[in-house]
Amino acid sequence: MKTIKxxxxxxxxxxxxxxxxxxxxxxxxxxxxYASGNFWNTVPQVQGYMYGMHTRMRDINFTRNFxxxxxxxxxxxxxxxxxxxxxxxxxxxxNNLDASxxxxxxxxxxxxxxxxxxxxxxxxEGSELxxxxxxxxxxxxxxxxxxxxxxxxxxxxTFGGVPLVDKVKVMDGQVSxxxxxxxxxxxxxxMDFIKADLKKSLDYFASSDLxxxxxxxxxxxxxxxxxxxxxxxxxxxxVSLGDQVPAASDLDAAEGYLNTILNSSSFGMLPSFSSVFxxxxxxxxxNKEIIFSLRYLEGEYTNGNIANFVPANANFLGSVxxxxxxxxxxxVLNLKNTGLLRHEYVPTLxxxxxxxxxxxxxxxxxxxxxxxxLKGVIWIKSLGYVNSSNVRIYCGDQVVYRYADAxxxxxxxxxxxxxxxxxxxxxxxxxxxxxxxxxxxxxYTNSDFKTNELAILHERDLxxxxxxxxxxxxCRMKDAKNGKPLAFSSEAAYKGKPILxxxxxxxxxxxxxxxxxxxxxxTLKQTPGYxxxxxxxxxW
Numbered sequence: 001m002k003t004i005k006x007x008x009x010x011x012x013x014x015x016x017x018x019x020x021x022x023x024x025x026x027x028x029x030x031x032x033x034y035a036s037g038n039f040w041n042t043v044p045q046v047q048g049y050m051y052g053m054h055t056r057m058r059d060i061n062f063t064r065n066f067x068x069x070x071x072x073x074x075x076x077x078x079x080x081x082x083x084x085x086x087x088x089x090x091x092x093x094x095n096n097l098d099a100s101x102x103x104x105x106x107x108x109x110x111x112x113x114x115x116x117x118x119x120x121x122x123x124x125e126g127s128e129l130x131x132x133x134x135x136x137x138x139x140x141x142x143x144x145x146x147x148x149x150x151x152x153x154x155x156x157x158t159f160g161g162v163p164l165v166d167k168v169k170v171m172d173g174q175v176s177x178x179x180x181x182x183x184x185x186x187x188x189x190x191m192d193f194i195k196a197d198l199k200k201s202l203d204y205f206a207s208s209d210l211x212x213x214x215x216x217x218x219x220x221x222x223x224x225x226x227x228x229x230x231x232x233x234x235x236x237x238x239v240s241l242g243d244q245v246p247a248a249s250d251l252d253a254a255e256g257y258l259n260t261i262l263n264s265s266s267f268g269m270l271p272s273f274s275s276v277f278x279x280x281x282x283x284x285x286x287n288k289e290i291i292f293s294l295r296y297l298e299g300e301y302t303n304g305n306i307a308n309f310v311p312a313n314a315n316f317l318g319s320v321x322x323x324x325x326x327x328x329x330x331x332v333l334n335l336k337n338t339g340l341l342r343h344e345y346v347p348t349l350x351x352x353x354x355x356x357x358x359x360x361x362x363x364x365x366x367x368x369x370x371x372x373x374l375k376g377v378i379w380i381k382s383l384g385y386v387n388s389s390n391v392r393i394y395c396g397d398q399v400v401y402r403y404a405d406a407x408x409x410x411x412x413x414x415x416x417x418x419x420x421x422x423x424x425x426x427x428x429x430x431x432x433x434x435x436x437x438x439x440x441x442x443x444y445t446n447s448d449f450k451t452n453e454l455a456i457l458h459e460r461d462l463x464x465x466x467x468x469x470x471x472x473x474x475c476r477m478k479d480a481k482n483g484k485p486l487a488f489s490s491e492a493a494y495k496g497k498p499i500l501x502x503x504x505x506x507x508x509x510x511x512x513x514x515x516x517x518x519x520x521x522x523t524l525k526q527t528p529g530y531x532x533x534x535x536x537x538x539x540w
Contacts, residue, residue, distance in 0.1 A: 082376025
């Protein structure tokens with residue numbers, strides 16, 4: 001397919017073993033010939049390549065986390081913002097997807113990153129280098145298989161069954177285009193592939209600690225693969241798709257992986273919600289709650305996408321009011337006129353927080369009309385800091401997995417098992433209310449399946465804003481053990497109606513494939529339910 005055939009590979013080498021102890025410097029050079037015989041011969045070369053894989057992983061965090069995992073989840077405004085800027089990705093945010101307007105194209109670019117893992121696995125697994133340096137190479141292979149599983153899991157949740165490419169077919173250019181054609185596998189084949197990759201990853205990590213001493217949490221680890229495995233098996237236990245139906249052991253497997261995280265002394269909840277996202281130093285980023293994150297640093301690589309979530313002073317100052325009716329004329333958020341505001345959350349999400357919930361003020365800044373009616377909210381959870389030169393630096397890390405996620409996923413497991421859901425919800429709530437925590441007032445009490453599931457979703461909604469989970473949550477979570485996804489529930493909605501209509505939009509739980517990608521490979525078929533534009537539709 002076109003995305004795979006047109007890869008321009010640029011990864012990093014010549015990093016030392018310092019990669020495993022620091023993410024603070026990424027001074028990287030490209031590989032000119034990825035099939036070169038003088039590469040893949042030393043441990044530092046493999047470690048440097050893995051270092052480069054992490055930098056490339058960071059490059060697509062916006063596509064992966066926000067567009068694929070959150071934008072469709074019903075918490076984002078579309079059209080025009082509350083300060084009259086034009087908002088982006090309206091079609092995605094309103095789920096107006098069809099075969100002509102697919103939202104993303106080229107499989108969201110993920111196959112180029114899968115290529116990175118494929119090449120490393122192909123070059124070092126079973127090699128003399130691995131035999132002579134088993135511990136170091138096994139660890140790198142554990143990372144490569146785990147990262148590949150993560151990318152395929154994004155593809156699976158987005159498109160269902162996808163082409164399974166596990167080798168680099170082009171090494172010296174001696175291959176015809178037809179040799180690169182790869183049809184979509186079935187959903188079960190795709191899920192089985194992901195599970196197999198996770199098994200290989202954890203097998204290679206077998207002798208490793210979850211987070212080895214001296215290893216930063218911005219590098220893939222046994223803990224990251226364990227957390228991914230928990231999420232994969234929970235998804236497999238709850239979501240049926242075509243020939244992929246839950247296996248009897250899936251839920252137990254998810255519970256086992258989550259217990260590994262929850263019972264580890266390496267992880268735990270911080271006393272303060274806002275401190276989880278403190279970007280002032282590497283030490284604050286390396287806090288106990290983080291399982292895996294993508295690292296941003298001043299002077300090295302910052303996250304320009306964050307500017308799209310905050311307004312420019314010209315659109316904001318002098319035109320909005322605080323809750324007391326005072327005109328806001330000073331740069332109260334210290335944004336330093338860096339914003340664009342292309343993404344804004346719906347006010348009803350802010351209104352879902354209790355006034356004593358510390359997450360509300362740590363996640364959003366609320367502003368008002370002159371009559372004190374709520375005008376809008378700005379996401380502020382992970383804005384980095386203002387440096388010594390009085391410049392706003394967007395260097396807040398992108399959290400992929402953290403301890404609170406493990407707690408709330410375990411609550412889902414227990415709901416499926418008729419277990420103690422409240423035990424896990426209340427650990428998250430207790431931190432949220434901090435000194436105001438009163439179990440008698442704010443504590444959750446176990447109820448029926450639907451009530452529990454909605455309570456877990458509500459807690460996730462308040463906890464993980466802009467952490468790339470909301471769309472996946474409403475696709476995975478249900479109104480009964482064998483019921484409909486909460487994407488079809490009015491009780492899980494913030495815009496006055498369900499995210500999707502169950503009668504006419506069931507197919508929109510998955511995304512369509514763009515026509516350019518379909519036409520580049522005659523073996524590909526469109527996602528079920530979408531107008532095929534001359535292409536045959538997969539029959540799942």
